Amino acid sequence: MKTNDIRISLPASKSMSNRWLMINHLTGCFFRISKPSTSGDTRLLRRLLNQIESENSSHVYYCNNAGSVARFLMPLLAITPGHHILTGDDRLCQRPMAPLIEALRQMGLRVECTEKEGFLPVQIQGSVPTKRTVSVDPLLSSQFVSSLLLIAPRMPEGISLTMTQRPTSRPYIEMTCDILRQAGIEARRSSNGRTYYVNHLASKPKSAAVSIERDWSSASYFYTMALLRPDLRIRLLGLQLDSCQGDSATDNFFRLLGVTSTEVRSPYRSAGRSITIQGGGDCPKSLQFNCIDCPDLVPTFAVAAAAARVKATLKGVSNIALKESDRMQAISTELQRMGGKVNCTAEEMVILPSELHPVEPVHTWGDHRIAMAFAPLKLRFPDLQIENPEVVEKSFPEFWEQFDLVLQNKQ
Secondary structure, eight states, rough: OOOOOOEEEEEEEEEHHHHHHHHHHSSOOOOEEOOOOOOHHHHHHHHHHHHHOOOOOEEEOTTTTHHHHHHHHHHHHHHHSEEEEEOOOTTTGSSOOHHHHHHHHTTTTEEESSTTTTOOOEEEEEEOOSSSEEOOOSSSSSSSHHHHHEEEEEEEEEEEEESSSSOTHHHHHHHHHHEEEEEETOOOOTTSEEEEEOOOOSSSOOOEEEOOOBHHHHHHHHHHHHHOOTTTOOOOOOOOOOOOOOGGGHHHHHHHTOOEEEEEOSSSSGOOOOEEEESSSSOSSEEEEOOTTTTTGGGHHHHHHHHTTTTEEOOOOOOOOGGGHHHHHHHHHHHHHTTOOEEOSSEEEEOOOOOOOSSSSSSOOOOOOHHHHGGGGTTTSSTTBBSGGGGGTOOOOHHHHHHHHHHOOOO
16 A cells, blocks of 8 residues: 655664674675675675685775774684784774773783774784683773674684673674574573673584664664654654664654654565654653663764754763764764754763754764764755765765655655
8 A cells, every 4th residue: 555655765784784794704604695784884894804805815904984893803803814904094093992902812812002002003913812701891882792702603612701891782782692693603691691602603504594674773863854844754664663773772762752653564575564753742841861772873862852952861972972973072063053052971961952053064073973963954954064975875875865855855
């Protein structure tokens, strides 16, 4: 049955795609990945994994500004024979890597910082780990944990990893374990939730087809559009509510702002599930939301709250200054340029009700999520310009094409 829903095609989950690429490389069993992410980060990881496999590799691995790619590759290179250099652009070399470097050294692996201790670039001499037991501080990034769990199948005795603090983005660690199990590798968590155990790969898993969920991080920007245009219904094709992605918290946050999500199941098997979203529900004067499991959503939540003139206290934001940009500063600066009011501490960001006005242009700080978080404000300010719109290539290359489907709708 046809509807008047605006149909949005979302990219595949970058997080899931990258983990499956790592599994394929580490196990030597090439799972058939159906429609993986087309993001710049996924294409970069695929290219660098191919470089590792090539006999003519230069052994210099340049990760641009892709923190997840660098974190996934560092443990892999540490157990790959040869001499390797891992580096990236200026911003990536400013992002802390000390917890991961220290964990690798605990395991007897040889990682040397060539400029500043705890940061890229690093020299790595690939070798066999001498210890399977390791502790790691996951507060700055859950990827420190995931990257170590992913190499466990290639370690002689697997890994026993204990977290020294509550992790940021725990759902993405659980995603890693779930994908390992799907690949036939035993992965479990202790009863207190602090220690993860992943076994050595004893035998080659059976090849199988892998389906990648649509990306909840990318979906979040269309929720802001639904908030700003309650007269429209937007259908997010292929998205599902019961997702392992931490950024599915988008639904919980926007429900507080009166945006409802309804899962739609097509009678045609090939079409799968989708979610229809629509704004217009009651909006509170104030709200609180803990973002510790979904820090990449902070730019979206902050802009949405400012646009809705809601006082929003966003907690668990301590690591967002360490992303592709200093997102604490980027969000505060751009909202304040537009007349917004933002108060920040090390642990929380408070958006205060205010009247926004357009600026020329919105600076993106070289950060894809800043660009996409502010883009929906074009629904309120049609002449608003977003600086360097091409930065969305990192995670959602088709963003502007899909965004225009909503922007150009005049009903």
